[in-house]
Amino acid sequence: MAEQQTAAASGSRKKWYQAVPDPMVLIFIILVATYFLTFIIPAGEFERVTQDGRTVVVPGSFAYLEDVANIPPFNIFVAIPEGLISASQYLFIVFIAGGLFHILQKTGALENAIGVAVNRVGVERRNVIIVVGTFIYGFFGVAVGFENNIALVPIAVLIASAIGCSSLVGTAMAVGGIGIGFALSPINPYTVGVAQGIAELPTFSGAWLRTLLVLSSLALLSLYICKRVVKMEFEEPDNAEALSKPLNEYHLSKRNILTMVVFVGGLVAMLIGVFTRGWYINEIAGTFLLLAIIIGALNGLSANGIVKQMMEGAASVTAGALVIGVAASIQVILEQAVIIDTIVNSLSAMIDGIPSIFSAIMASVVQGIINLFIPSGSGQALVTMPILIPVADLVGMSRQLMITAFQVGDGLTNLIVPTSGGTLAMLALGRVSYAQWLKAIMPFMALVYVLAWVGLVIGHLVGY
Template structure:
């Protein structure tokens, strides 16, 4: 038989999309007037209503150089002769995205070495064995665990390794493959949607918005609890219905399905220690970035007794050190440990490259002096709109961006420099924009066909994409409505 012919439209990768955006922005800069805002002397942020046209003539050679150097400037930054940094408020204190890039690689090392130790698989397997004869409690516990993974460390591609364990267990309990896929996809997906300290979404977005990762954590924690509970109820209701009447399954239950539970790793003392180290590492990250003094003593305090004031360089060092500690506790040889570290960095370098390319777009806009012009157009669009509409508008604006750029870190780097200052004009905190962004990104990534996590997970669970869409459709509507309500309440409460 001859080879199967392939053809038709194939959606481009996130790299291609961001590169096309860079070129499109570069071309648009020839036609968009230059202009700037006056910067607030205390914060360095743009002052509402201070925009003025500058009509600067930028030589073609300089424009070509900016396009050519965009990825490099996206990593290292480019210093302005006047301020010494790239934009007084877009980039903040870091030059380019080198700090974020190294942090992403460090997290990749840590997660990979921890996964290679078998501790996470063993821990999940122990939970499954303990509750294996009680279907609904097991579904609840598994989804909560995946949600915690999503909200703290952006668990996405890592979930693909759990299908071999979860699918047989769910089938053995009398449910269908759709339930098995939903436990993983919905659990981790909702956790990522309502990220609290996810370094790839909340961390990158907060950095680009020039705020602390801890700002807005209260709302995101409430969203995490509420949306996770509703999603678990949605899956549990369907699972109960299928078990009572298999004919009501959206995909049917194949009697030939393998129902033997895959053997799980033994939860040894070493693996228990590693799970403890995993928990302590993320707890340390959370503790080090929350502005404790402001939370405990009020926003006007100058005391940082409780605040370590760590940022991406210190966090990167934390994860590198703990990667080595976990590897040693796991008994890995020097060669095995270093190979796993390199492999982990390699697995996550794609997210780092997206961040660099997206930051390059910001540099092009800044050097072409059109960032403030675009910002002014958006400011004029929101002037007069009720404050409680700001969050929902940011969510709706980010939805198409999330579809085009499924990488949450790339989306954040691309959108936040322009969208975050809009909160200043609306009299709101920038964390509203960060929460709206990650909600839109997480919502889209629950079902977009451009996501390797969705399509790969469905393939491993042997669930058709059309069946999955029919099942998730009502839930997507519920989640979108609740997200809009939460964002409206957050903006309303935050109004002066």
């Protein structure tokens, strides 16, 4: 009897990640904590000037402000709709992508294509599929960007289902691969390009260290998914993407093939727009909306039918999409209180006095903290690089290494900070909650940070 009671107590005891509040509650707690910080951290601001069409900070120009009023408590609640408005582009692409992939699921084309492909490769080569998939998504992160790949997450979830894994595995392949690729990309125009412009270095110079870091980190992520994530307990949501029949029963009809040609053609058009015309979230969302209409019509859906399927797909990701807007409210409070520059100035001072061999590690830690308050990579570069490049000169760190430290701190933390709209959007499409994601990814974050820090130290020692 006692043993049964002990077993029951053990079974009813929640694990730490099950005790984590709902993402909405967690982010609201952070929002309230941020509000109280505004009474502790004094308002301050850097002077800014426009150079080559970009607004940059003037180093050494920080000054405290005396005439900034305290924020009324009611603004905590007002900040939420304001955050929803400021993050609207992320919400819309999640809704539209959810609708598009719902239509693709109804046509059966995407499921049939993945089923046929996995059947030919063989489920027994599951680890090979995971490794290849992770590196492919990593390549998209390197070459295309972070938010630009939001809509590709459901494909990885279906691939994971085809090889007998949970949607968590597919989400780890996609979000982890894209995140690592973007974070350590040797050719990232949003972070490396902007930062090297401020540091007066040749664009994308010093790519060898970043290339080694991104390849080794993607290899580490692949190993981590194969050895740990595939074995993790994960309760599939009711609306999770999954294959509907055994692999050997899948085949592609002519309409399926035509549907996939249209879909892949749309992706190619999107990439061309990103690289040649500066497309970003809104243009990509528009592309997916057009694809949804064309694919729906191609598969015999009426106008009303397309709208119905789009609405059903959008409804399935509503909770995850709204989390993005609530998270954006944190930024609203910080901007209203004018304390972002104060935080940046104080954190930047932490690097002074650190032995030069550890300065890059400290710089990455500082940038990781700042990323919680300035989740935009290019925005963070414009704010912090004018301050930290002179700091690098003073402590004997090369400017190139400071930029790589900035990449490590800014990029890697995108995978875990609740203020990263792109990450929350991807989790919404992968049907993985923020708490489940933290449980899965946090051990890997510790490993990849150690790997990146070793790379930074080696970079310093070889005069990078």
